Amino acid sequence: MGYRGIGSCSWKYANHVSIISVTNCHIAATPFHSRWRHPCSLLYSTISNGSPPPLGVLHAHSIKNGSLQTLNLANYLLTQYVKSNMGHAQKLFDEILNKNAQTWTILISGFARAGSSMMVFDLFREMQEKGACPNQYTLSSVFKCCSVDKNLHLGKGIHAWILRNGVDGDVVLGNSILDLYLKCKAFKYAVRLFELMNEGDIVSWNIMIGAYLREGDVEKSLDLFRNLPYKDVVSWNTIIDGLMQCGYERCALEQLYCMVEYGAEFSAVTFSIALILASSLSFVKLGRQLHGRVLKFGFNGDGFIRSSLVEMYCKCGRMDKASIILKDVPLDSLRKGSTRVICKEPKAGIVSWGSMVSGYVFHGKYEDGLKTFRLMVHELVAVDIRTITIIISACANAGILEFGRQIHAYIQKVGHRIDNYVGSSLIDMYSKSGSLDDAWMIFRQINDPNVVLWTSMISGCALHGQGGQAISLFEEMLNQGIVPNEVTFLGVVNACSHVGLLEEGCRYFRMMKDAYCINPGVEHCTSMVDLYGRAGHLIETKNFIFENGISHLISVWKSLLSSCRLHKNVEMGRWVSEMLLRVAPSDPGAYILLSNIYASNHRWDEAARVRSLMHQRGVKKQPGQSWIQLKGQIHTFVMGDRSHPQDKEIYSYLDTLVGRLKEIGYSLDVKLVMQDVEEEQGEVLISHHSEKLAVVFGIINTANRTPIRIMKNLRICTDCHNFIKYASQLLDRKIIVRDIHRFHHFSHGSCSCGDYW
Numbered sequence: 001m002g003y004r005g006i007g008s009c010s011w012k013y014a015n016h017v018s019i020i021s022v023t024n025c026h027i028a029a030t031p032f033h034s035r036w037r038h039p040c041s042l043l044y045s046t047i048s049n050g051s052p053p054p055l056g057v058l059h060a061h062s063i064k065n066g067s068l069q070t071l072n073l074a075n076y077l078l079t080q081y082v083k084s085n086m087g088h089a090q091k092l093f094d095e096i097l098n099k100n101a102q103t104w105t106i107l108i109s110g111f112a113r114a115g116s117s118m119m120v121f122d123l124f125r126e127m128q129e130k131g132a133c134p135n136q137y138t139l140s141s142v143f144k145c146c147s148v149d150k151n152l153h154l155g156k157g158i159h160a161w162i163l164r165n166g167v168d169g170d171v172v173l174g175n176s177i178l179d180l181y182l183k184c185k186a187f188k189y190a191v192r193l194f195e196l197m198n199e200g201d202i203v204s205w206n207i208m209i210g211a212y213l214r215e216g217d218v219e220k221s222l223d224l225f226r227n228l229p230y231k232d233v234v235s236w237n238t239i240i241d242g243l244m245q246c247g248y249e250r251c252a253l254e255q256l257y258c259m260v261e262y263g264a265e266f267s268a269v270t271f272s273i274a275l276i277l278a279s280s281l282s283f284v285k286l287g288r289q290l291h292g293r294v295l296k297f298g299f300n301g302d303g304f305i306r307s308s309l310v311e312m313y314c315k316c317g318r319m320d321k322a323s324i325i326l327k328d329v330p331l332d333s334l335r336k337g338s339t340r341v342i343c344k345e346p347k348a349g350i351v352s353w354g355s356m357v358s359g360y361v362f363h364g365k366y367e368d369g370l371k372t373f374r375l376m377v378h379e380l381v382a383v384d385i386r387t388i389t390i391i392i393s394a395c396a397n398a399g400i401l402e403f404g405r406q407i408h409a410y411i412q413k414v415g416h417r418i419d420n421y422v423g424s425s426l427i428d429m430y431s432k433s434g435s436l437d438d439a440w441m442i443f444r445q446i447n448d449p450n451v452v453l454w455t456s457m458i459s460g461c462a463l464h465g466q467g468g469q470a471i472s473l474f475e476e477m478l479n480q481g482i483v484p485n486e487v488t489f490l491g492v493v494n495a496c497s498h499v500g501l502l503e504e505g506c507r508y509f510r511m512m513k514d515a516y517c518i519n520p521g522v523e524h525c526t527s528m529v530d531l532y533g534r535a536g537h538l539i540e541t542k543n544f545i546f547e548n549g550i551s552h553l554i555s556v557w558k559s560l561l562s563s564c565r566l567h568k569n570v571e572m573g574r575w576v577s578e579m580l581l582r583v584a585p586s587d588p589g590a591y592i593l594l595s596n597i598y599a600s601n602h603r604w605d606e607a608a609r610v611r612s613l614m615h616q617r618g619v620k621k622q623p624g625q626s627w628i629q630l631k632g633q634i635h636t637f638v639m640g641d642r643s644h645p646q647d648k649e650i651y652s653y654l655d656t657l658v659g660r661l662k663e664i665g666y667s668l669d670v671k672l673v674m675q676d677v678e679e680e681q682g683e684v685l686i687s688h689h690s691e692k693l694a695v696v697f698g699i700i701n702t703a704n705r706t707p708i709r710i711m712k713n714l715r716i717c718t719d720c721h722n723f724i725k726y727a728s729q730l731l732d733r734k735i736i737v738r739d740i741h742r743f744h745h746f747s748h749g750s751c752s753c754g755d756y757w
Contacts (some may be wrong), residue, residue, distance in 0.1 A: 004713075005638045006753050010628060011431060019325065020373065025040055026345045028191045032468055034732045055081065055084070057076055057078070058077065059092070062077065063591055067305055067718050068738065069096070069097055070600055071096075071098065071100055071102075071103070073107060074092075074096045074103065075100075075102050075103055078092055078093060078096070078103065078106045078107065079106050082106055082107065082109070082110030083110075086111065086116075089107060089110055090107070093107050093135065097668050099130070099132065100132065101132050101133055101134065101135050101138065102126045102135075103311075103508070104123065104132050104134070104138060104139040105134070105135060105137050105141070107123060108120050108123050108124060108138055108141050108142065109137065109138075109141045111123065111163070112141035112142075112144050112145050115148065117145040117146075117148060117149045117151075117227060120142060120145045121142070121145065121151075121154065122143060123221065124138070124142050136167075136168070136169045136170055136173040138714030139158065139162065139169065139173055140172055140176040141389065142158060143158070143173070143176035143177055143179070143180050144176060144179075146158070146180050146184075146225070147176075147179050147183040147184070148183075150183060150184050151179075151184075152180070152184035155177070155180045155181075155184065156189075159177055159290055163555070171197070171200060171201045171203075171204065173548055174193070174200065174204065175201075175203050175204055175207060176195050177193060177254045178190055178193055178194060178197075178204060178207055178208070179207060181193065182207065182211050187211065187215060189210060190208070191208075191343055192499060194208050194367065200229060200237065202228070202231075202232055202234075202580050203234075204230050205224060205235070205236050205452065206232075206234050206238050208224060209221050209224050209225050209228075209238050209239060209242070210238045210242055210548075212224065213238070213239075213242030213243065213245065213246060214242070214244060218243065218248055218251070220245055221239065221242060222239070222251075222721045225239045230662075231264065232264075233264055233265060233267045233269075233270060235498075236255070236259045236262075236270065236303050237267070237269050237270055237273055239252075239255055239271045240252045240255050240256055240259070240270075240274070243255065243309070244273070244276065246595055249277060249280050249281050250281075252277055253277060253281065253283075253286070256274055256277065256748075258600060262695050266293065266297065267695070268299055268302050268304065268305060271290060271294055271299055271302075271305050271308070272304055272305055272308045274286075275287065275290055275308035275309060275311070275312045276308060276311075276312075278290060278312050278316070279308075279311055279312045279315040279316070280315075282316050282317075283316070284312075284313070284316035284317075285320055287309075287312040287313065287316060287640055291311075292308075294309065300328075306325060306328065306352060306507050307351045307352040307355065309322075309325050309346070310322045310326055310352040310355045310356060311351075311352075311355040311359075313325070313359075314339050314355050314356060314358065314359025314360075314362070315359065315362075317348055317359075317363055319359055319363070319365070319368070320353070322356055322359060323356070325352075326353065326356055328350055328462060329696045331621055340646055347582075348466070350381065350382050350384060351384075353372070353376050353381055353383075353387070354383075354386060354387035354390070356372050356385055357369050357372050357373050357387050357390055357391060358386075358387070360372060360392040360394075361390055361391070361393065361397075364394060364397075366394045366395075366397065366398040366400070367398075367634060369390075369391065369394050370391065370394060370395075370400075370403060372389070373391045374507075377410065382598075383414070385416060385421075385422065386420070388407065388410075388411060388416065389422060389425045391407060391420070392404065392407055392422075392425040392428075392429045393425060393428070393429070395407060395429050395433065396428050396429040396431075396432040396433065397424075397432070398627075398634070398711065399428075399432055399433045399434065399629075399709070399711035399738050400433060400629050400634065401430075401433035401434060401435055401629070401709060402629050402632065403629070403632070404426075404429045404430065404433050405438075407429075408426060411426075418442070418445065418446070419446075420446060420450045420452055420453050421452070423442050423443070423445070423446045423449075423453055423456075424452045424453045424455075424456040426439075426442045427439045427442050427443055427453065427456040427457055428456050429458055430460070430461070431456070431459070431460030431463055431464070432460075432463065432738065432739060433709070433711045434736040434743060434745075435460070436460060436464050436466070439456075439457065439460045440457070442458075443457045447486060449482075450482070451477075451482050451483065451484065451485055451488060453483065454473065454474075454482055454484075454488065455484070455487050455488040457473055457489070458470045458473050458477075458488060458491040458492055458495070459490075459491035459494070461473060461495060461744055462491050462492070462494040462495035462498060462742075462743070463738075463743055464492075464743045464745070464752065465498050465499060465742060465743065465744075465745075465752050465753050465754075466495070467495040467496055467499030467501055468499070470491065470492055470495035471492060471495060471496070471501075471504060474488070474491075474492045474508075483516070484512075484516065485518070486512070486518050486521060486524070489508060489509075489511075489512040489516075489518065489524065490521075490524055490527060492508050493505050493508055493509055493512075493524060493527045493528065493531065494527050496497075496508065496531060497527050497528075497530045497531040498741075498742055498756075498757070499536060499756065500531075500535055500756055502531060502532070502535045502537070505527075505528065506531075507530075509524070509528055512524070520548070522550075522553055522555060522717060523555075525545075525553065525556055526553070526555040526556050526559055528544060529541050529544060529545060529556045529559045530559045530562075530563070532544060532563075533559060533562070533563025533564075533566075534563055534566065534593075534756070536563075536567050537564060538560070538564065538569060539571055541560050541563065542560070542572075545557075547562070551579070551583075552583060554580065554584045554587055554589075557576055557579050557583060558578035558580060558587075558589045558590070559596065560576050560592070561573060561576045561577055561580060561589075561590065561597075562593060562702075562715075564576055564593075564597060565593055565596055565597045565600070568597075568600065568601065570597055570598070570601055570603070573593075573594060573597040574594065574597075577590050577591075577593065577594040585617065586617070586619055588614065588619050588620060588621045588622060591610050591611070591613065591614040591619060591621075591745070592621055594610050595607045595610040595611055598610065614666075622713070622714070623638050623639075624638065624639055624689065624690050624691075624711075624712065624713065624714045625637070625638055625690055625712070625714075626690035626691040626693070626694040626700050626710055626712045627694065627695060627710075628708070628709065628710055628711070629709070630698070630702070631699055633695070635697060637690045637691075637693040637694045637697070638690050639689050639690050640688045641690065641693055641745045643690075644697070646691075646697065646700070646701075649700060650693055650696050650697055650700070651688075653696050653699070653700055654687065654688075654693070654696045657696065657699075657727065657730075658687055658723075659728065660730060661723065661726040661730060664726060664729065664730060665726065666722060666723065666726040668687060668719055668723075689717065689719070689720050690712065691710055691712050691716060691720045691724070691737060692720055692723055694710045695708060695710060695723075695724060695727065695735060698710065698735075699727075699731065699733065704731075704732075704733075705732060705733060706733075707733070707734040707735070707736060708733060708734070708735045708736070709736045709738075710735070710736070710737045711725075711737075711738050712737060712738065712739045713739070714738060714739065714740055715739045715740050715741055715757070716737060716739040716744065716757070719745070719753070721757075722745045723750065724737060724744075724751075725746055725749055725750060725751055727746075728746040728747055728748060728749060729748055732748075734746065734747045735747075739757075741757065742757060744757070
């Protein structure tokens with residue numbers, strides 16, 4: 001407030017404006033008073049001609065002829081300055097001697113719109129000190145600033161002043177006070193005020209409906225909504241969106257149908273909300289109906305609605321439809337540094353491309369997601385950090401190290417900061433792609449790692465069988481005062497499971513429950529079952545399942561059944577498979593594991609009965625797949641695959657390699673063959689597993705001693721494990737295999753897992 005000019009400074013500023021204005025308008029030679037006699041004649045004459053004079057000219061003229069103290073003209077000038085320059089408005093305000101309530105209100109409203117709350121509060125106090133009585137518009141502006149600043153104390157004081165002085169306020173003022181109480185989380189005050197508002201309008205009702213929804217009182221909000229005499233589009237949007245935010249998607253869907261029956265016209269916001277609802281429910285039929293309405297009412301040009309359509313089709317798995325809509329987004333408007341304004345909402349277009357990438361990744365179509373991302377980069381479309389982290393997760397899930405490194409380089413090139421959020425994604429990608437050294441590099445680059453970053457590194461060590469390192473990291477994290485979460489404990493218990501640290505695993509499981517009050521989830525319990533079972537404590541595993549009330553979980557029985565196979569306990573395996581089939585009669589894992597147990601013990605009749613039962617019930621085995629990335633292309637193999645262009649070369653080299661490996665001690669484990677066949681035929685079946693084909697493809701297409709990285713969707717079998725161990729010894733090659741549970745680093749005839757998997 002100290003910078004307000006008065007007296008000579010004020011006139012000096014005004015004269016300066018008048019000289020410039022008059023000179024620019026080429027009328028300096030003509031005296032003002034001879035051209036316009038009436039103090040307001042310049043304003044009246046030019047407005048009547050449809051062209052208001054330049055503001056500086058009008059201001060200068062009003063000073064020279066003394067008409068500035070005519071309040072109508074002064075307030076008009078002040079209103080114009082408030083729209084363009086608050087500094088000039090402030091100076092003009094100080095020049096007005098006889099200010100009325102309107103004068104104060106114009107400046108207060110201007111500062112309120114500009115977000116200058118402190119100026120508003122200072123002016124409001126000064127206004128009262130000078131004896132000017134604020135009107136409802138003044139008070140509305142002040143309450144708006146109280147809401148923005150969450151200044152409940154001042155807001156309550158002004159409300160009390162209104163009540164004490166009997167100030168007449170309209171519904172707009174009442175809504176401003178209502179908004180203040182709700183923004184400041186004074187819900188009870190808002191409810192009381194709403195009940196006392198005799199003339200509350202539809203805005204008041206909409207505000208309270210939204211407030212009850214935010215409080216989680218769905219029943220009360222619906223009751224208010226039903227009693228609303230007239231429902232506008234904002235009312236419908238508020239109730240549908242609010243119900244959705246509260247997790248009542250089905251109820252929101254009912255209200256959407258009611259809105260259609262009511263005959264309410266959809267706005268752009270309605271379409272966006274409804275499309276999000278269709279996405280959350282994966283209800284493609286509703287989405288297509290909404291798409292039809294969008295086209296019918298001409299909203300298809302709206303960038304945000306188009307973005308919502310793309311996301312809806314992606315969430316519903318209709319990537320073909322999403323792709324068609326995406327083609328309508330003009331790439332020129334989305335390019336970094338583009339000056340072309342083809343699309344009004346370029347951000348919405350960028351989100352559409354991001355939704356396309358995440359849709360492919362979500363539905364496991366990693367290759368399509370990577371292609372879309374490549375296209376974005378090639379076309380110079382701006383890529384947001386969310387899309388980058390999604391594509392990093394795709395590289396992690398597919399284990400594509402080469403492309404993951406390119407993404408890392410891209411992040412650095414475009415200048416994105418590698419914070420905890422991006423860093424944890426990169427650590428996860430490098431860990432799951434087989435390069436733990438790179439994961440460590442990222443971890444050490446972050447100055448102040450949070451619990452998410454620590455957890456990613458701990459989980460990475462666990463995945464690579466470095467149980468001791470994972471435990472050391474966990475203890476270091478605790479020493480630094482970082483509080484672990486449920487994912488952190490899952491990582492450290494998994495680490496113990498992979499290396500057989502039973503005592504440590506049990507200790508951390510108890511710590512999670514007792515010291516940190518974290519209830520074990522499905523994955524924690526499965527990991528503990530795996531820990532007990534791998535260690536050979538099958539009875540303890542069985543007791544753990546029933547003691548913790550998790551006998552209804554498929555994963556725990558599959559884990560125990562796998563342990564029964566590992567320790568060749570046929571009787572326990574039969575009992576566990578019966579339990580598993582009760583819980584999940586359609587899960588192929590139960591049949592496969594039990595059949596393998598029988599087959600490995602040469603109990604062929606029982607193995608055949610299991611396979612027959614599986615066939616009768618129409619249960620299909622998930623095919624084993626292995627893949628390898630070379631030169632930017634992913635090559636996928638299944639058992640006995642003959643579809644690859646190099647299949648003859650692959651099988652020829654494989655047969656030769658098996659012969660050479662036998663010479664140094666390798667023998668095929670035909671006990672793993674599920675069928676009662678001759679040994680020679682069993683060797684053929686077992687020798688053509690997908691991971692062997694992928695390894696051979698890598699050998700014949702890469703230089704000597706180049707590491708080979710293979711990914712597999714199932715657990716690696718003992719025969720393939722032995723095959724790769726001997727191959728790493730014979731060829732002096734490092735071979736890295738990620739199966740569904742962990743990494744195996746093969747080198748010089750041994751594996752990092754120590755044959756414990």
